[in-house]
Amino acid sequence: MSLVVTDPDAPSAPEESTVDRPPHPEAEVAEELAAVRPDLVQRYAAELPGARAAVLTRLWRALAHEPLPWITGRSPGPVLRLSGGRTLHGPPADPYATDAYVTMVHLDGTAYDDPARLMTDLAVPHGTDFAAELGHSVASLALSRANQPAHTTEWPTHDWEWEQRIVDGHPFHPNCRSRPGFSVAEQLAYGPEHRPVVALGSVPVRAEECLLTGAWPDELRDAGRLLIPVHPWQAAHVLKRAGDAPVDAHPLMSLRTLALAGGTHVKTALSARLTSSVRDISVYSIGLSAALSAFGEALAARSDGLLHVTRTLGAATADSPDLAAVLRESPQKYADTEAGERVLPVAALATTGLPRSPAWLAEFTRLALVVGLRLLESGVALEAHGQNLLVVLDRTGAPIRLVYRDLADIRVSPERLARHGIPVPELSGRIVTDDETTLRRKLFGSLVAGALAGTAGSGTVLRAALTTVVPKLERTPDLLALLQQPLPTKALTLMRLSPELPGDQWTGLPNPLVLEPGPSDQ
Structure with missing residues (x-):
């Protein structure tokens, strides 16, 4: 069955466009959803326009404020002048707004409400891959919104319930819900906003083959081996083996970090790109974890009681960023x-x-x-x-x-x-x-x-x-x-469009105390 979700009010693409378009993620998700959760198909379709606006708002913020090399000038409106003579214009871009207020922008007079279509037709370096990520972000966001329960005014009692209330992901990143490599069934099974219980397994590794810092609990040891917790997605797609002795866990807002029944939080390796980064765990970070945890405790002791820092209980890696885990205490410990x-x-x-x-x-x-x-x-x-x-x-x-x-x-x-x-x-x-x-x-x-x-x-x-x-x-x-000075912030879209440049890149936003453009916004 082929199920295509369309918005009757959406603008059509420019007739003269000759860009070869891959299958749209919105339709791909709709087709998968019809197979695994047909009861959500209609709600998913209803959420798509709002999800497009949410991602387009984040993208427009980036276009208006980040130093993208193919934007050659900005005029009031704003109107963005692009290399090659094209222009792009839309509503005033509040860099601190979290509501989806951008529903349409215009590229050379053609209207776009779909951020993936816009990025494709901008035809900038590395734009094709980023457009695919934007499409996944829209589709996943619509799926996340479609699977929410009726609104309740009751406050949660468990720490993981608070974390699962964050439905829309990163408030300013266009890839706020991009999860390439995750099927619809996997998003429903592992995404915290879908409120699943995850079967968190472990992989046994001989202790002498591991880097271990801090303490490792007895329940995660077996006959001279460390049992390293592994996320089910990682086990299936990267390690190509099932995790042993699964236990119930609740995913937190970072998706790869889960809360166990006893309160311990487990940060697992997840070699998938979520928003900007692949979420593995480096050997470097494992090696520093115990020293950083002790340092954090010392910092908290100097804070006049205003700050607590959660302790790292133990961290282990099988000398690989693909198989590692960090055990942390729950922040709930610091609430009376x-x-x-x-x-x-x-x-x-x-x-x-x-x-x-x-x-x-x-x-x-x-x-x-x-x-x-x-x-x-x-x-x-x-x-x-x-x-x-x-x-x-x-x-x-x-x-x-x-x-x-x-x-x-x-x-x-x-x-x-x-x-x-x-x-x-x-x-x-x-x-x-x-x-x-x-x-x-x-x-x-x-x-x-x-x-x-x-x-x-x-x-x-x-x-x-x-x-x-x-x-x-x-x-x-x-x-x-x-x-x-202008307020520094990571240039998240520039980073995704510059894969050849490692590390963070930055821009300056209009200072919120004056809300006037800074030098990098001219």
């Missing part, structure tokens, strides 16, 4: 449940309704900036986006403390640590840097352009919160840089 406290990822705050209160958002912004800027001044830049950063709420819903998890991508400045009399940990590699630009990008890009912007939902609301909070903060050089 008897006192009515809850801890939830910042990305889940939008599901509580709390950010709609300007006073609440200002207090949360103050807490996040105080903690982040203190650590930065001391020599540690957190990757404090909405997944890694969690907030503890008291019984009334007020934000009182922060919890941080996954230290693998922080940046540490030995010079700043020494200046403040903090013992310098034995770390090496990319984590270690004294470069001020790198340190500030890491924190500001993740915390302000990420967690705070995503919680605020628009530049206007973010500006109001910052305007309330900033005058009361200590005037450090880092804060002055935040106030006086």
Whole structure:
């Protein structure tokens, strides 16, 4: 059976286009869905226009603000001038908006509501692969939205239930739900927003063949072998073998990290590209995990009770990024449940309704900036986006403390640590840097352009919160840089269109305190 989902109001592609188009992911997902969950087909079709707008909004943000080499100029409107003489125009691009407000853009007068079709017809280097990812992002997002239960006002009780409330994925990445390599059945079986119970197996490896840091529990040992937890998708597609002795686990918002019944969180290798990166676990990160965990505990002890850092219990790899796992304690450990406290990822705050209160958002912004800027001044830049950063709420819903998890991508400045009399940990590699630009990008890009912007939902609301909070903060050089320069953020689309350039690439967004274009936006 061939099932094609179309939108009657969608604009047709330019008649003169001679681009060979592969099968559209929307139709591919519809056909698979008809076979595995026919009850969702109609809801999936109804969600497609909104999913296209959500991804197009993220793509338009990137086109309007990232230094893409084939965009030769930008004029008010905005109108983007492309190499070769074409023009692209759409609505004003709020770089901090999370609602899907871009439903149509125009390329040389032709209307597009489909981000994958737009990227295909832009015909830029590496655009074909990226267009396929955008199509998968739209289709997967529509599938995620179609499989949601009726709205409930009850707050979850388990940590994994909070994580599974994040349906739309990354608030600013066009590949917010791109899962190439996952069938529809696998998305339904493993995607956290689909609320599955996952059978998490393990692979036995002789202990002498493994790199192990920290402690490894007895229940994951057997006759001189380490039992390394392995995600079912990884077992099927990469390791080509089933995991042994499966146990029930609940996927968290990162999909490859799962919560076990006893509360332990297990980060597994997943050699698939989700949003920007292949989610394996490097031998480098396993080797540093114990030292980073101890360092994180020391940082938390210096935070006046405002920050907790989840401990890494153990990490092991069979000398391969494809077979590795990290065991972490649950952030729930840092909430006094008897006192009515809850801890939830910042990305889940939008599901509580709390950010709609300007006073609440200002207090949360103050807490996040105080903690982040203190650590930065001391020599540690957190990757404090909405997944890694969690907030503890008291019984009334007020934000009182922060919890941080996954230290693998922080940046540490030995010079700043020494200046403040903090013992310098034995770390090496990319984590270690004294470069001020790198340190500030890491924190500001993740915390302000990420967690705070995503919680605020628009530049206007973010500006109001910052305007309330900033005058009361200590005037450090880092804060002055935040106030006086464009706000750094990862150029996520540029990175996907530049596979030959490894590492992060950056752009500057209009400073949310003034909302005027910065130098990189001209």
